[in-house]
Amino acid sequence: MTHGFPRPKQPWQLSRRRFVQGLAAGGVLAATPSWLQAAAKGATALDSAPVLSGREIDLVIAETPVNFTGVTRMATTINGSIPAPTLRLREGDDVTIRVTNRLPVATSIHWHGILLPYQMDGVPGISYPGISPGETFVYRFTLRQSGTYWYHSHSGFQEMTGMYGALIIEPRAGERHRADQDYVVQLSDWTDEDPMRAFSKLKVQSDVYNFNQPTFFDFTADVSKLGLQAALEKRQMWNQMRMNPTDLADLSAATLTFLMNGTTPAGNWSGLFQRGDRVRLRFINAASNSFYDVRIPGLKLTVIQADGQDVEPVTVDEFRFGPGETYDVMVEPQDDAYTIFAQSMERSGYARGTLAVQQGLIAPVPEPDPPEWLTMKDMMGAMGGGAMGHDMMKMDSMGQTKMDHSQMSGGMAMDHSMHGMQQGSENPLAKPSSTIRHARTEYGASVDQRVDTPSTNLDDPGIGLRNLSQRGLRPQGHRVLTLADLKSIDGVLDDRRPPARELELHLTGNMERYSWSFDGLEFGKSTPVSLRHNERVRIILQNDTMMTHPMHLHGMWSELETDQGELRVRRHTIPVQPAQRISYLTTPHDLGRWAWHCHLLFHMDAGMFREVVVS
Amino acid sequence: MRLNTVKYLTTLVVIVGALQVNTALAQMDHGDMQMQGGSAPADARDPHAYSDGYTLTEGPYAQPGPRQLKLADEHAFWSVLGDRLEYQEDSDSTVYDIQAWYGTTYNRFVIKAEGDIADGTLEESSTELLWGHALNAYFDTQFGVRLDLYDEGKDRQWLAIGMQGLAPYWFELDVTAYVGDDGRTALSAEAEYELLLTQRLILQPRAELNLYGKDDLDNRLGSGLSDLALGLRLRYEFSRQFSPYIGVEWTDTYGDTADYRRAAGQDTSGTQFVAGLRFWF
Numbered sequence: 001m002t003h004g005f006p007r008p009k010q011p012w013q014l015s016r017r018r019f020v021q022g023l024a025a026g027g028v029l030a031a032t033p034s035w036l037q038a039a040a041k042g043a044t045a046l047d048s049a050p051v052l053s054g055r056e057i058d059l060v061i062a063e064t065p066v067n068f069t070g071v072t073r074m075a076t077t078i079n080g081s082i083p084a085p086t087l088r089l090r091e092g093d094d095v096t097i098r099v100t101n102r103l104p105v106a107t108s109i110h111w112h113g114i115l116l117p118y119q120m121d122g123v124p125g126i127s128y129p130g131i132s133p134g135e136t137f138v139y140r141f142t143l144r145q146s147g148t149y150w151y152h153s154h155s156g157f158q159e160m161t162g163m164y165g166a167l168i169i170e171p172r173a174g175e176r177h178r179a180d181q182d183y184v185v186q187l188s189d190w191t192d193e194d195p196m197r198a199f200s201k202l203k204v205q206s207d208v209y210n211f212n213q214p215t216f217f218d219f220t221a222d223v224s225k226l227g228l229q230a231a232l233e234k235r236q237m238w239n240q241m242r243m244n245p246t247d248l249a250d251l252s253a254a255t256l257t258f259l260m261n262g263t264t265p266a267g268n269w270s271g272l273f274q275r276g277d278r279v280r281l282r283f284i285n286a287a288s289n290s291f292y293d294v295r296i297p298g299l300k301l302t303v304i305q306a307d308g309q310d311v312e313p314v315t316v317d318e319f320r321f322g323p324g325e326t327y328d329v330m331v332e333p334q335d336d337a338y339t340i341f342a343q344s345m346e347r348s349g350y351a352r353g354t355l356a357v358q359q360g361l362i363a364p365v366p367e368p369d370p371p372e373w374l375t376m377k378d379m380m381g382a383m384g385g386g387a388m389g390h391d392m393m394k395m396d397s398m399g400q401t402k403m404d405h406s407q408m409s410g411g412m413a414m415d416h417s418m419h420g421m422q423q424g425s426e427n428p429l430a431k432p433s434s435t436i437r438h439a440r441t442e443y444g445a446s447v448d449q450r451v452d453t454p455s456t457n458l459d460d461p462g463i464g465l466r467n468l469s470q471r472g473l474r475p476q477g478h479r480v481l482t483l484a485d486l487k488s489i490d491g492v493l494d495d496r497r498p499p500a501r502e503l504e505l506h507l508t509g510n511m512e513r514y515s516w517s518f519d520g521l522e523f524g525k526s527t528p529v530s531l532r533h534n535e536r537v538r539i540i541l542q543n544d545t546m547m548t549h550p551m552h553l554h555g556m557w558s559e560l561e562t563d564q565g566e567l568r569v570r571r572h573t574i575p576v577q578p579a580q581r582i583s584y585l586t587t588p589h590d591l592g593r594w595a596w597h598c599h600l601l602f603h604m605d606a607g608m609f610r611e612v613v614v615s
Numbered sequence: 616m617r618l619n620t621v622k623y624l625t626t627l628v629v630i631v632g633a634l635q636v637n638t639a640l641a642q643m644d645h646g647d648m649q650m651q652g653g654s655a656p657a658d659a660r661d662p663h664a665y666s667d668g669y670t671l672t673e674g675p676y677a678q679p680g681p682r683q684l685k686l687a688d689e690h691a692f693w694s695v696l697g698d699r700l701e702y703q704e705d706s707d708s709t710v711y712d713i714q715a716w717y718g719t720t721y722n723r724f725v726i727k728a729e730g731d732i733a734d735g736t737l738e739e740s741s742t743e744l745l746w747g748h749a750l751n752a753y754f755d756t757q758f759g760v761r762l763d764l765y766d767e768g769k770d771r772q773w774l775a776i777g778m779q780g781l782a783p784y785w786f787e788l789d790v791t792a793y794v795g796d797d798g799r800t801a802l803s804a805e806a807e808y809e810l811l812l813t814q815r816l817i818l819q820p821r822a823e824l825n826l827y828g829k830d831d832l833d834n835r836l837g838s839g840l841s842d843l844a845l846g847l848r849l850r851y852e853f854s855r856q857f858s859p860y861i862g863v864e865w866t867d868t869y870g871d872t873a874d875y876r877r878a879a880g881q882d883t884s885g886t887q888f889v890a891g892l893r894f895w896f
Contacts, residue, residue, distance in 0.1 A: 440660065
């Protein structure tokens, strides 16, 4: 392990390359005490987290020095490793997990996506009081599901400083897909800054980490390329509304080092295979604030599982996922080496690793794509698609419908009556309502924009991933996974009841003040969403912001449906794109209080967080 | 640099800005859609409609005792911005212009301090202590007091009411009205714009003007538009928080203020180079 310079440095003092690429041998400095690894099996790949399995697990949370960039920092670790140990458990087992807190402050562990009694869910202040310093909390629950999940701290910013690990539950009936190699590929991000300091900087200047802002010379370049009129038009709405078209992420490589299995890009995590192997890659986005766009140049990715639930296999070339989401992917490598390339959504950097037939082989590493400006569609939804003439997105069918409404009425009052009449035929809740109902608290200082013509299609890969082949960034026929490609194999139709009622909530924010909320109410001003035990209920989420929010509902599944009310896929974390309106059904089987929040850690902490009461 | 050049350059920036606003207003007509601001219609959705009367601390399965989970929306933050800490060549003086705040997203205690130091003496200073409350998504209203200190002249105290925030097209605005002793009134307005030449090289036009309700003989300020300052500063952000700059500032005085200066044998207008530091933490 490399011991770097003990003296803290500002990011700009560091060599740019080392900061972005990280140290080749970066990571946890202290050797993990052997007693902690007593139950650990040998890791399947170099640099991977240790594996713990069985019905009884012991986890110890402590501060551990790490060095990812050349400076030594204190991380919060579980059993001394980053990522935390991979837990390999078995469906149907009753597990006992003892978590001991050796930090000077309280801590917690949340089992992300796991159905369990609410007291075991690990959210301080909602499930339980948390785990005090010196205390051991015993989690006991029965594993009622299988698949790829993860676990992390739900206290402050501890997750961001190292507390995350993979949780694999083997199905009782055996795996649906045979694999010769099985790797966890856990993506995360690391900052040398105190996360609270980074957050408070955003509070002062919300674009502090954005070094891809529109400049005067971008403008003059556009003038010579598009003409003055077009160059002005391209900027007009953004500038008028005080919105930044390059606001793709709050943090960037200006403070983050992107990690794959706790390894820097320079460190190059590697997973080995033999030619002809079927390799299962369990991708987990354990980042605090980074969406990743993942591809393995030269390999098709067959997605077989999303958020731990088997889906009808779909073969793609690339997928995007946000913090909290997981995708299991099968690949069949034929060459000697491939790069696993995961560029961050704002394109400031990437996490990277290698699949190879032997240690030490590498494949070419692509450059990150040039960042793409948000479009009118990302600001206004369906109406921004074509009517404004500002981008090339083709109008989808529902977008067209929405358009018609707004052209017809131009106001919401008309919309109400129209929808009332149209949907009056059979079950009024057969389809999600398309009547936009802003909360009255969306008209205050907490909300910087509202969307009146949201898009409802699920087949938009999202900003930066649209028209990649046409833009010359990928080969012809390059396919990017969208939510529309995902269909659960089992489970999603277990409850065939139509929803008995419909809730609508809007995702809101104010970028300038750096505040995030549901319906314009940050957590402290909110009241819980009350659900009845075992009711079938529809939740509509409309994103009135220009960022994508991975929305994670604890304690129950989020069963995504189309805008026609067709059930598609069972998730625990659903990314909602800018100006998008999506809906999902849920049946709360477990009583108690549960958290519901954006899994971008800073958005959650800023207040995009609700409590759900099931009673 | 010639005075006229600065004048024209700054005027150009202002005109381009104004034209942009005009174009915008013309093009903003997307039917009745209003994406920002406004007031809630009577039938707007109740954000507590799904709560069944439960709160974060009351109702089934609530944790006992006072609410434990508090997120950043209930935390106080603070910041200090040294917008201008500069040496002015012509007057051989040092100017400071610092703002600090402490508070939450919507309610903040604000200090604004500006002053002029020459020959080691604080020649004049103006310090405001304000309570800021969010008016809308982009603007805060501010109430408080302002204290003006003069090395030569008479100190003044004012009650202040103002508005500070970000206007469409990214103009930083700060407009405050003041009421003082003996029926004195004043208005000051400040506008700044940041033009990113590159990600780190930033050109900042800045305009500031002061109006007074009646003559202040002691401090040689005339009623009406008293003075106007237009500046253009070019800074390099070594980090977002630390940027040295150079610039040029043109100032002019009007009406009785100009007369007082003429009588005292001082210039009524001038152009000078400045060099300084912008920082925040």
